[in-house]
Amino acid sequence: MxxxxxxxxxxxxxxxxxxxxxxxxxxxxxxxxxxxxxxxxxxxxxxxxxxxxxxxxxxxxxxxxxxxxxxxxxxxxxxxxxxxxxxxxxxxxxxxxxxxxxxxxxxxxxxxxxxxxxxxxxxxxxxxxxxxxxxxxxxxxxxxxxxxxxxxAPAAVAELDGLLQGVFLARNLVNAPVNKLNAVQLAEHIAAAGDQAGYATDILDLAKIEALRMGGLLAVNLGSPEPPTFSILEWKPAGAQNAKPFVLVGKGVVFDTGGLSLKPTPNSMDMMKCDMAGAAAVAGTLFALAKNQVPLHVIGLVPATDNRPGGLAYAPGDVITMHSGLTVEIKNTDAEGRLLLADALSFARKYDPELVIDLATLTGAAVRALGTEASAVMGTAAATTKEQLSAAGYRVHERLVEFPLWDEYADHIKSDIADLSNLGKGEAGQISAAKFLERFAEGYSWLHLDIAGPAFLTAAESYRGKGGTGTGVRLLYEFFKLVLSA
The missing domain is CATH 3.40.220.10 (Leucine Aminopeptidase, subunit E, domain 1)
Incomplete structure (x- = not known):
């Protein structure tokens, strides 16, 4: 459009x-x-x-x-x-x-x-x-x-136009089916958008991912006929006002069958082209920031693959070693998004970040708790940071509801044979998923956004439309404006 x-x-x-x-x-x-x-x-x-x-x-x-x-x-x-x-x-x-x-x-x-x-x-x-x-x-x-x-003012109109272009980029990526947008093509689209807006993109291929020992991303990719990618997006203007970068991490599962723990269909697998909405939000946000010359240093990390049951697909019971060195017992291959994110969160530590925010269509539990009206937020960031992000959510009507990360929830992801299990209990699924990610986000301020509900709509709803909504782009852009004005 x-x-x-x-x-x-x-x-x-x-x-x-x-x-x-x-x-x-x-x-x-x-x-x-x-x-x-x-x-x-x-x-x-x-x-x-x-x-x-x-x-x-x-x-x-x-x-x-x-x-x-x-x-x-x-x-x-x-x-x-x-x-x-x-x-x-x-x-x-x-x-x-x-x-x-x-x-x-x-x-x-x-x-x-x-x-x-x-x-x-x-x-x-x-x-x-x-x-x-x-x-x-x-x-x-x-x-x-x-x-x-x-x-x-003309500048305000131009800024809105740049922001909306970022939203439309995210919507276009989410709406594309996997046979038109596999992990390699997703990386190429993100890089092309960067050339247009002004951010830089470095695409790590399979060999580089293997060299980095990103065991989560590699395990999920085992059943796929297509190689994985790991894209690094960077917007670093000359006048950046932050000494340490903000890092955004987006789940890039371009299609999720559930792997060997196959999803039921219809009504579950049918819409799983949207499982990379977190990656799309990161790309859309970087696009808007660069297009509008926002004076902040922001890095985006997008681990991408599809999750299929073919070939040498990873199986329930497997134990894998992550980029961080932690071992994970696979209880369910449909709990794959957290494996990609965990590798990216561990990788993010190299940037000594001011704040890391990850976005993912991660759990059905978040949808059951909040519907399509809000996203779940959890993390270790300071209360003032959470308040800023929540305020941004109300301003753009992409509202957030915080869930706890109490120590007791760590019991949900215990394993008898590895450091962690990739699957929690039947209850509080959105929390146990975040508790899993927390182990890989140590050493810096971090927030996790589970956008599974509002990222993709099966029926049109006002200006959000039907299909990919671009959830996360306007939220993060408004958050960064609040950071600048603080």
């Missing part, structure tokens, strides 16, 4: 325009009346008096829309209501086959136009897909969203 965001001084005559109004508005402000006839102004005033949140005037050659801000108790709830208004607005624009729209902010909320544009753009996203019949493809008619006037 190629939707463009722009900033313009004025909207041309007879163009489709959107006017954002403050809650309780009952008469049109002068800037919204424009060239409307008296009857048209009266129609809008009557609709506003009836508390209609969106009023539509069809002039046949163009349209006028009036969006009234929701009266919510917090700025974060107002922001989310605006994004959802953008989704509703997109439905109208799509039906009317509007190609370009101009947004005016006449409300008292300074960034209302940007928030509406964000929801509108996220709703307009379409995965191009692979259909060959032109009639069966739904063409995206909306191509340009322009923010008008001085309410939003």
């Amino acid at each position: 190629s939707l463009a965001l722009a900033h313009v001084a004025t909207a041309p005559a007879h163009s489709t325009q959107v006017f954002i109004l403050s809650p309780g508005t009952t008469t049109l402000p002068a800037g919204a009346a424009g060239d409307l006839s008296a009857p048209a102004q009266q129609y809008v005033a009557t609709a506003l008096a009836d508390d209609q949140p969106l009023v539509h005037l069809n002039h046949f050659s163009h349209h006028h829309f009036f969006v009234v801000l929701a009266d919510k108790p917090t700025p974060e709830q107002v922001a989310e209501a605006l994004r959802r208004s953008g989704h509703t607005l997109h439905g109208h624009l799509k039906r009317e086959k509007v190609t370009e729209v101009f947004i005016h902010n006449l409300s008292q909320t300074p960034d209302a136009d940007l928030l509406l544009a964000e929801g509108l753009a996220l709703s307009a996203y379409q995965f191009e897909g692979y259909k060959t019949d032109a009639k069966s493809r739904t063409a995206a008619t909306l191509t340009t969203v322009s923010v008008v006037g001085e309410a939003a």
Whole structure:
């Protein structure tokens, strides 16, 4: 999809325009009346008096829309209501086959136009897909969203555009099937995105992974006909304000059959092309940071493979040696994501990081606990860091719920014959998975995000759409902005 965001001084005559109004508005402000006839102004005033949140005037050659801000108790709830208004607005624009729209902010909320544009753009996203019949493809008619006037600075519009490009990159990667995006192709796509945005990528091949003795990644890859990759993404601007880098780690299982512990199908294996959503989020975040020249040194680590039962596939009962030197007894080959992440978390120690955050579609337990409305967060980072990340989550409506990592949960991953078991008890699965990762994240500040619920939706939900949502990109970008402003 190629939707463009722009900033313009004025909207041309007879163009489709959107006017954002403050809650309780009952008469049109002068800037919204424009060239409307008296009857048209009266129609809008009557609709506003009836508390209609969106009023539509069809002039046949163009349209006028009036969006009234929701009266919510917090700025974060107002922001989310605006994004959802953008989704509703997109439905109208799509039906009317509007190609370009101009947004005016006449409300008292300074960034209302940007928030509406964000929801509108996220709703307009379409995965191009692979259909060959032109009639069966739904063409995206909306191509340009322009923010008008001085309410939003051109730089702020450009920043939002760069961020959304990162989200769209993540969505595109998640939505691609494994026969179009194996581990090697994922690494190549990430590197190509880096060339476009400005971050550097180093792709480690099988020989280098073997030399590093990444036993977790190598074990999961044993059943695959394709080699694994380990991608190192780095955004290091000249004016970086952090002495030690932030490191992001993304689970890159491009397809998960469960290995020899085969997943049931349907409703379990069918959507497992999304099991690399953590990797996609890391790539999308690095893209947005580089595109917008954010002055922070950030490194991304993406271990990638598929998990299949073929060939010399690893088996329940095997004992493997990880990059860190710890041994792991394999109780279930479908608990594979933590093995990839563990090697990457151990590798991250070489950077002496300020903070490490990993993202993964890791457990069904997180989905059962939180649904698709939130991600689980656990880790050893300071309370202030967790508070910053949580605040970022509320700002962009990618909310987090913290679960404990009490010492007692270490009993869930004990093994009789190895240092650790890769599978915990039936209860608290999201916690035992994080407790496993904790053993490989020693010596630095660390947070784990289990994004299994919101990363991929089987039914469309407002501006998040259907399929890959790009969860994590807007969250981490907002977090890094909070870090800079602290």
